Structures are given as C-alpha cells and as structure tokens.
Amino acid sequence: MAFALTVSTALADEVQVAVAANFTAPVQAIAKDFEKETGHKLVASFGSTGQFYTQIKNGAPFEVFLAADDATPAKLEQEGETVKGSRFTYAVGTLALWSAKSGYVDDKGEVLKSNTFEHLSIANPKAAPYGLAATQVLARLGLTDVIKPKIVEGQSITQAYQFVSTGNAELGFVALSQVFKDGKLTGGSAWIVPDNLHEPIRQDAVILNKGKDSVAATALIAYLKGPKAAAVIKSFGYQL
Incomplete structure (x- = not known):
C-alpha cells in the first residue's frame, strides 16, 4: 500500500x-x-x-x-x-492492549487474565516488532499457553488493528500511535502496557x-x- x-x-x-x-x-x-x-x-x-x-x-x-x-x-x-x-x-514505540469497545479494557490489563474473550489480535511476531513485544508481554504475565488458542495473527500491526476495529477480535495488542492523538484515545478503551513487560x-x-x-x-x-x-x-x- x-x-x-x-x-x-x-x-x-x-x-x-x-x-x-x-x-x-x-x-x-x-x-x-x-x-x-x-x-x-x-x-x-x-x-x-x-x-x-x-x-x-x-x-x-x-x-x-x-x-x-x-x-x-x-x-x-x-x-x-x-x-x-x-x-x-x-x-x-509504546504497546497498547486495545478494544474498540468503551470500557472493555481496564487500565491495568486485567481483562487479559479474565480470559473471557474469544479472540486476541496481535501482529506476526516474526515480521512485526510490536507483535514480538506482545508475545513477550504474554510470557511475562504467564499467559502464553492459556491465550495461545485465542490469538488471531495479522501480517502487520495495521492488520492486527483492523481485526479489532472491525470486531473480528474483541481486543488486541496495537501500537499506541494507532489509537492515540494529542494526549488522548481516539476511541474505545486501552491499557498502555508498562515498558518493563517487553523489550524496548x-x-x-x-x-x-x-x-x-x-x-x-x-x-x-x-x-x-x-x-x-x-x-x-x-x-x-x-x-x-
């Protein structure tokens, strides 16, 4: 494109x-x-x-x-x-866990541990650094095995975002820049992932x-x- x-x-x-x-x-x-x-x-x-x-x-x-x-x-x-x-x-870059639904993602990311969602979108970790960071977060939180069956993988961070924005996944790891402008979210709900949960x-x-x-x-x-x-x-x- x-x-x-x-x-x-x-x-x-x-x-x-x-x-x-x-x-x-x-x-x-x-x-x-x-x-x-x-x-x-x-x-x-x-x-x-x-x-x-x-x-x-x-x-x-x-x-x-x-x-x-x-x-x-x-x-x-x-x-x-x-x-x-x-x-x-x-x-x-800053990684964010984002949902197009307001109030769906809490500001501490506890929604991940709740495991009540059906699909989690991430970018291909072999091609997209934000996807790699997402897998590092899941590993640090001890959630890799639990959530792995629910992962929907996009070839780029753009496709990962589109899966969430179109409702094909309830939430996903995206770049904060995709959902943030001038100090605020442009829509939906998000958890800004702490830097210590993934490599810079x-x-x-x-x-x-x-x-x-x-x-x-x-x-x-x-x-x-x-x-x-x-x-x-x-x-x-x-x-x-």
Whole structure:
C-alpha cells in the first residue's frame, strides 16, 4: 500500500520511504510539513519491518527505511545495504492492549487474565516488532499457553488493528500511535502496557544505498531529527 503527498514545486525532489505500519499516521502528518518546508515530495509505502527487509534485499527502490525496530536497520547496515553513519533512533514505540469497545479494557490489563474473550489480535511476531513485544508481554504475565488458542495473527500491526476495529477480535495488542492523538484515545478503551513487560521498541531510521546521492533523503533524515517532527512524534504517544 503506497501513500504519496505532493507539493507544487519545480525544484522538488522525491524520496521513496519504507515506513513501518505503526508509523503511518505520524509520517503522513510529518510529510505535509516536510514538503512545505523543503519542497521535497515524500512517497511512503507502509508494511511490516520484516517484509521490508526482504524487499530491500531483493532490490526494492526504497531510499530511506523507517523501521519498527533497531535490529533490522542494524542488520542491513552490517550487510552493507545502508549509508554509513545515517542510522539513528527516531522514536521509541509504546504497546497498547486495545478494544474498540468503551470500557472493555481496564487500565491495568486485567481483562487479559479474565480470559473471557474469544479472540486476541496481535501482529506476526516474526515480521512485526510490536507483535514480538506482545508475545513477550504474554510470557511475562504467564499467559502464553492459556491465550495461545485465542490469538488471531495479522501480517502487520495495521492488520492486527483492523481485526479489532472491525470486531473480528474483541481486543488486541496495537501500537499506541494507532489509537492515540494529542494526549488522548481516539476511541474505545486501552491499557498502555508498562515498558518493563517487553523489550524496548526502539525504532531506527536509515538511509539505504539507493538514497546515498539523494538530496531529499538527506533532508528527510535531518527533518526527522528536528523539533517539528519531534512534536508530531510525541503527539502520537511515542517517546524520543
């Protein structure tokens, strides 16, 4: 799935960006300001970090990668697929247990232990870091074996969210950014999972080899490190 934002500028350059699905809304907001300020057009494709790794290794035309973890960009760096010195952590993600129903999820996540639901949605832990974090939470709470038969697995965090939003699962582990804006939930009910229940979700950005000579790619990385992007990122519940 691709999303493009354009600006009418004769001098505009274009940057192809692979964006982890959890960062969809923030990057759409950032893209507007980035293009207004620099004149460059951001063309974003959204999906799971694991799928993007495979696509990049197979020659996909991405110039910048905004991953949902730090391990995948580091691996690409070790394999010589990135511009040296360009990798940095642009956000630290927050995991949430969410239901589209108001009052369904309590603020301590006790609904998990109640085991009264039929389906729990998570993203594929092999491809999506938020899915991996979800499995770590279940393990820390001693609920893996009990809940395993009820898990509905999405290929990305977007699909995991859709299972819950459409009612195919009563609740699910999603990225807080999918259900949070400007300090409050956008709907339903949620438990913001404590950081100590899973490994940190450090999300790294990196310029890929195809973007080494791209002015727009360099400008985007610089913009992501600036105060305007930071304000948008924080507004969606990420840490910096």
